[in-house]
Amino acid sequence: MSSAVVLRDLHKRYGGVVALAGLSCEVPRGSICAVIGPNGSGKTTTFGVVAGLLAADSGTVELFGDGPFDPARHAGRLGLLPQDSVPSPHATLRQSLVYYGELQGLSGAAALRDADLWLERVRLADRARTRQRELSHGMRRRFSVAQAFIGDPELILLDEPTAGVDPELAAELRELFRQRRGLATLLISSHVLSELEGLCDYAIVIEQGRCVRQGAMTGILKVDTQVRVVLKAAPDLARLREQLPGAQLEYQPPELSVRWRETAPLEELNARLLRALLEQGAGIQSLIPGQSLEASYLEERRAAVAQRALR
């Protein structure tokens, strides 16, 4: 699969503060990619550099294999939902979206059609004539999502797209993003890891301005070696450990996490686990492949902190 974005050894400082310290990563074309990291790890700076808003001190950026972002070469191919930015305050939502649509390359009529369509999708159709400055934070966020998608760009950078959005709309937005899979490349940064887990098929973990892990979400969630079982009652862990010597078990009600150290086929290992749990009458409610993104991320962080301490 070709890459939509390739970043090599990016460095960026704000005065004495290091934002990017040799960030290198690739985002496959057509994927929905989660960009994960703690506050101040460099996610927003990365988005800014990719979108050409921020100049990297050194390193290279390749978009669609055609150099760094250039409005002449990449006109209409990039959409951005920036963080903490306020659009022009006096224009109405429709006027702003038509403006962005026209700049994206649409004709006036097509931009108007697209603007109304996206206002409908983010449930702001009844606010089409409202001025930007009269919007609440959540509404402004919804508008920002709409403008990022107008004109069907090939690469869309979404910085905290669901921050401040009500849960119902957040779910709708996630569905909307899911529908773009394969049609556009989406980079999504969010602190709500559970929403990225179900949505994204690729992930990049950034820590202190470096990419510490990247790959398919299935690999990051370790779906080939781990499983989570939601139980009604607490299992007898000592007995389970005897029955499943090749498993590392951890129970945090109501979830039993199992990490296989054996190399037998996963189906066979899972069957043994389920048999043992059924024998105990633990009340199996559901079985989820892999660990949670949150667990994976926290594990990654703990390992990084330990490694730093060793150094």
Added chain:
Amino acid sequence: MTAARRWRQYPYMSPDRRKLAIVARFELAEALRSRLVVVVICLYGLGAAFGAFAFVKALNAAESSLREAAERTLSAHELPQGDLQREAISQVLSHFVADQDLLADLLAVDPLALFYGFMALQLVAPFVLLTSAGDHARDLRRGSPRFVLTRCSRLTWALGKALAHGVLLAVGLGVSALTTAAVGLWLGRFDALSLFWLARAALRALMYGLTYLGIFSGISLAVRAPGPALVSSVLALFGLWFAHGLTRWEWLGRQLPGLRFLGWLFPAQYQELLWSPSWLVSGLAALALLAIGALAFAGGHWSFRRADA
């Protein structure tokens, strides 16, 4: 549809020019939606109307006093109205213009347009300061260009915004010229030729105003913080005026030969030349003014080009 194909829907315009027009149109509408800009334009128009009213009244009074003085020495049919008007205007203008040749040239201009042109030239820079200074910086601080700069180049955005303010300036000057014309019509001091002179005076002021627009926009793009950009623009306005005054100071000119030549770097140097009845001279002055504005804008954009947005 690819971006390249979409652009083919507009064969009459290159993508950059079309985007420039889109940005300028939106920014002009955005400026006109702002209450401050509308209030400043209205005040500018009202100021022009009151000024024109006071000027016509003063002119009428000067004419009356001249007539009374002449009546004492000449019979009524020996008092040509045109000569009286010329004399009255000459008296008023001699307070402002020292150059006798220029004074003679100016007497050929319609008096109301002359007054309007003089006032517009003096007030156009503060008008630009109020409506446009720091505007690029305000947007950059707010972050609104981040929605645009992934869709067009930085130059297109910066230039489109400056163009919008140029049109805004033309609107302001147009409104003030129209209110002046209305007052002239009301007081019986306006004819078809006055309209021509008024339009020419407005055009002169536009050229002068565009220079300051270029300077203030350049400052705004270079400073990129609204408060400091506004303060720098005010300092630039007075600094340029003061520095130009220094280049014309005769004592200093004697101490520093060549200082007068530096005067050509300042917009104020071209004010008088704009009044020249020769289209060539006034045209060259306008070009020089536009070049100063363009250079200042280019300097600001050069700084903004590689800066974080």
